[in-house]
Amino acid sequence: MKINIMPLARVEGEGGIYVEMEDERVKEVRMDIYEGPRLIETVVLGKRPDDVISIVTRICSICSTSHRLASVRGFERAGGVEVPEKIRLLRKLVHYGEYIESHSLHYYLLALPDFFGYPDAISMAEKYGDLVLGGLELKKFGNFIMETINGKAIHGENIRIGYMGRIPEKDALEHIKSRALALIPVIEDGIMAFPAMEIPDYMEEETNFICLVPEDDGFGFIGNTIITSKGERFDVEEYKKVTNERVVPHSFAKRSSYAGSPFTVGALARVNILGERLPGKAGDFFRRLWSERWKRNPLFNNLAQAIEILFCLEQIPPLVDRILSLPDPELKEPEVKEGEGTGAVEAPRGTLYHHYKVENGRTVECDIITPTAQNLDDMEKYLRRAAENLVKNPPEDFELRLELIPRAYDPCISCSVHMLRVKVKK
Amino acid sequence: MKPKVGFYELTGCAGDMLNMLNCEDQLLSLFDVVEVKSFAMASSAHDEDTELDIAFVEGSVSTEENLHLLKRVREKSKILVAVGHCAIFGGVQISENNWEERLKKVYGDVNFIHTRPIPHEPLGMFVRVDAVIPGCPINKHQFLSAAGKLLLGTMPELYSFAVCAECKWKENECLLMKGKICLGPITRGGCGAICPTHNIPCIGCFGPVEEENVSSEYKLLLEKGYSPEELRNRMKIFGGKVREVK
Numbered sequence: 242m243k244i245n246i247m248p249l250a251r252v253e254g255e256g257g258i259y260v261e262m263e264d265e266r267v268k269e270v271r272m273d274i275y276e277g278p279r280l281i282e283t284v285v286l287g288k289r290p291d292d293v294i295s296i297v298t299r300i301c302s303i304c305s306t307s308h309r310l311a312s313v314r315g316f317e318r319a320g321g322v323e324v325p326e327k328i329r330l331l332r333k334l335v336h337y338g339e340y341i342e343s344h345s346l347h348y349y350l351l352a353l354p355d356f357f358g359y360p361d362a363i364s365m366a367e368k369y370g371d372l373v374l375g376g377l378e379l380k381k382f383g384n385f386i387m388e389t390i391n392g393k394a395i396h397g398e399n400i401r402i403g404y405m406g407r408i409p410e411k412d413a414l415e416h417i418k419s420r421a422l423a424l425i426p427v428i429e430d431g432i433m434a435f436p437a438m439e440i441p442d443y444m445e446e447e448t449n450f451i452c453l454v455p456e457d458d459g460f461g462f463i464g465n466t467i468i469t470s471k472g473e474r475f476d477v478e479e480y481k482k483v484t485n486e487r488v489v490p491h492s493f494a495k496r497s498s499y500a501g502s503p504f505t506v507g508a509l510a511r512v513n514i515l516g517e518r519l520p521g522k523a524g525d526f527f528r529r530l531w532s533e534r535w536k537r538n539p540l541f542n543n544l545a546q547a548i549e550i551l552f553c554l555e556q557i558p559p560l561v562d563r564i565l566s567l568p569d570p571e572l573k574e575p576e577v578k579e580g581e582g583t584g585a586v587e588a589p590r591g592t593l594y595h596h597y598k599v600e601n602g603r604t605v606e607c608d609i610i611t612p613t614a615q616n617l618d619d620m621e622k623y624l625r626r627a628a629e630n631l632v633k634n635p636p637e638d639f640e641l642r643l644e645l646i647p648r649a650y651d652p653c654i655s656c657s658v659h660m661l662r663v664k665v666k667k
Numbered sequence: 668m669k670p671k672v673g674f675y676e677l678t679g680c681a682g683d684m685l686n687m688l689n690c691e692d693q694l695l696s697l698f699d700v701v702e703v704k705s706f707a708m709a710s711s712a713h714d715e716d717t718e719l720d721i722a723f724v725e726g727s728v729s730t731e732e733n734l735h736l737l738k739r740v741r742e743k744s745k746i747l748v749a750v751g752h753c754a755i756f757g758g759v760q761i762s763e764n765n766w767e768e769r770l771k772k773v774y775g776d777v778n779f780i781h782t783r784p785i786p787h788e789p790l791g792m793f794v795r796v797d798a799v800i801p802g803c804p805i806n807k808h809q810f811l812s813a814a815g816k817l818l819l820g821t822m823p824e825l826y827s828f829a830v831c832a833e834c835k836w837k838e839n840e841c842l843l844m845k846g847k848i849c850l851g852p853i854t855r856g857g858c859g860a861i862c863p864t865h866n867i868p869c870i871g872c873f874g875p876v877e878e879e880n881v882s883s884e885y886k887l888l889l890e891k892g893y894s895p896e897e898l899r900n901r902m903k904i905f906g907g908k909v910r911e912v913k
Contacts, residue, residue, distance in 0.1 A: 255676065273781060275730070277677070277727075277733055277784055277787075279679075279727075280760065282773070283763065284763050288900050289897060299759050301680050301681075302683075302684075302685045303681070305680070305682070350709070361710030362709070363703075366695060377694065380691055392862060392867070395682045395804045396804060398861075399862075406865035406866040407864075407866055488775060490777055493774075493779065493784070572866070644711075
């Protein structure tokens with residue numbers, strides 16, 4: 242028996258699942274990536290850093306803000322650029338906006354339809370209108386934050402290396418604060434919609450998790466230290482020790498493994514490693530809902546995302562107050578002439594690394610490693626386990642049961658096909 | 668009968684499709700007046716056999732599979748709309764030459780088993796394109812306006828003026844005059860001049876405007892002290908193959 246699902250729906254980009262079975266034995270399992278290569282890392286070579294940050298943002302739409310943040314941090318670390326505190330906090334806020342938009346798009350509109358038995362959110366809306374509309378409201382709010390702070394919801398240009406073009410108006414920030422408070426009950430209802438359902442266990446298996454340690458204590462998405470679920474820590478400049486990339490023939494995305502084993506990054510990794518640090522109601526939900534199964538079952542990534550949406554909404558009001566209490570810094574563009582550095586952030590789907598080397602004000606090296614590329618090996622591992630468990634008694638919805646796995650990872654396939662190290666030959 | 672519509676992604680970042688999904692207030696009513704036959708990013712329901720009234724296609728043609736899909740969509744669609752910079756001009760990926768050498772640098776000698784990558788091209792290089800919605804990404808208000816017109820049986824119109832016009836409406840101080848490499852004068856309007864309004868020079872993401880006067884902008888910036896190399900690099904990013912920067 243062969244199962245070939247192509248294209249895999251309700252994910253960003255073009256991918257597919259291929260499973261081949263013979264006499265109750267699983268012969269081959271592949272996460273195929275068809276999305277064409279764009280060779281972005283070679284396009285940026287020889288260009289000024291301020292051109293590069295505009296180009297690399299275009300790698301992905303859903304996490305364009307994370308790409309922007311990782312790239313400016315990479316150049317700032319390369320050039321030793323200090324970032325004013327108010328701008329650092331505004332970046333934190335815009336990042337929360339991206340999380341709310343990206344997670345609510347995935348959780349409500351792309352993942353939940355599977356659990357309610359619909360092909361998409363539009364058809365789910367007839368019976369579960371409140372849930373779908375709540376998701377759309379959250380998504381719209383996330384976009385509003387990104388538009389306010391970064392100029393646009395996708396590929397915004399206001400975040401710059403070491404500064405920003407314009408500091409957002411007080412009224413807009415106050416509006417963000419009040420909307421965040423108003424939307425907390427919406428995501429609480431959204432979280433409650435999930436645990437009521439049975440989460441199947443046909444793919445369960447232990448794995449490794451990796452994420453960044455937040456630079457401010459507590460839970461968060463920006464930092465300079467990598468942590469694994471085994472407790473090892475690495476400086477982000479040593480990121481290659483955990484990513485170890487290789488090329489495979491069935492995918493334009495490269496693959497990663499850590500110490501010879503696949504691993505998972507993203508909401509589930511963050512919540513599994515750092516969940517004890519979650520404050521407020523997000524912390525309450527974590528303590529109420531989390532179990533050891535979350536370490537074995539990728540479908541809980543959906544719920545981890547919903548908890549992170551709540552975390553972001555709860556963090557926004559005090560963050561806005563702090564931003565408003567600080568004076569506006571002088572807005573001037575620093576020059577990055579020479580240096581080498583790595584900027585990392587937790588994108589909604591997991592750890593994102595941007596590494597740059599600059600000589601004479603031009604980019605001579607670029608290496609970008611995206612979360613989805615890191616997750617592909619684990620997706621294959623779980624698909625294999627699922628196929629092995631299901632093949633003896635093939636269920637009618639075999640394909641759907643397989644699709645649930647990569648979809649839970651919220652894969653961003655556009656992102657995944659752009660990672661490698663390229664040097665200018667002299 | 669509701670018009671039959673399909674949404675297709677070739678090679679790109681999916682930002683134009685995402686901006687369609689970002690029409691949160693109109694999404695449910697828009698999908699109520701059409702019959703969506705294919706929208707892989709948003710739905711697992713798909714019907715690839717029915718003829719389409721309108722096909723929206725995003726992304727550049729970057730693999731043989733992309734080309735095959737594009738030709739198939741063209742054959743079965745009355746109107747084909749190129750959506751976003753990659754589909755219209757080829758995107759940032761088309762801005763550098765030596766594609767084969769760069770491909771090899773990235774992937775080595777691996778033989779891909781599914782589809783062969785080919786040098787990036789915009790849709791118009793292979794098929795007839797009936798309408799375009801510009802931008803990187805598209806402006807969602809322009810998408811709603813274009814979709815509305817197409818559903819009513821008329822064709823959407825492009826803004827024929829440059830970003831500068833919209834920038835003047837906002838009464839912004841001119842960044843070009845302040846000595847910044849602002850590509851507003853040679854870039855199609857429609858974005859609302861968002862970047863200049865944030866004191867960020869226009870990078871040209873809506874693509875070249877008709878009758879763009881590149882040489883005049885180039886000379887002006889040379890006089891401001893920029894090198895030919897950095898001006899070329901900036902103008903190339905969203906210049907596609909239509910902008911000759913020598």
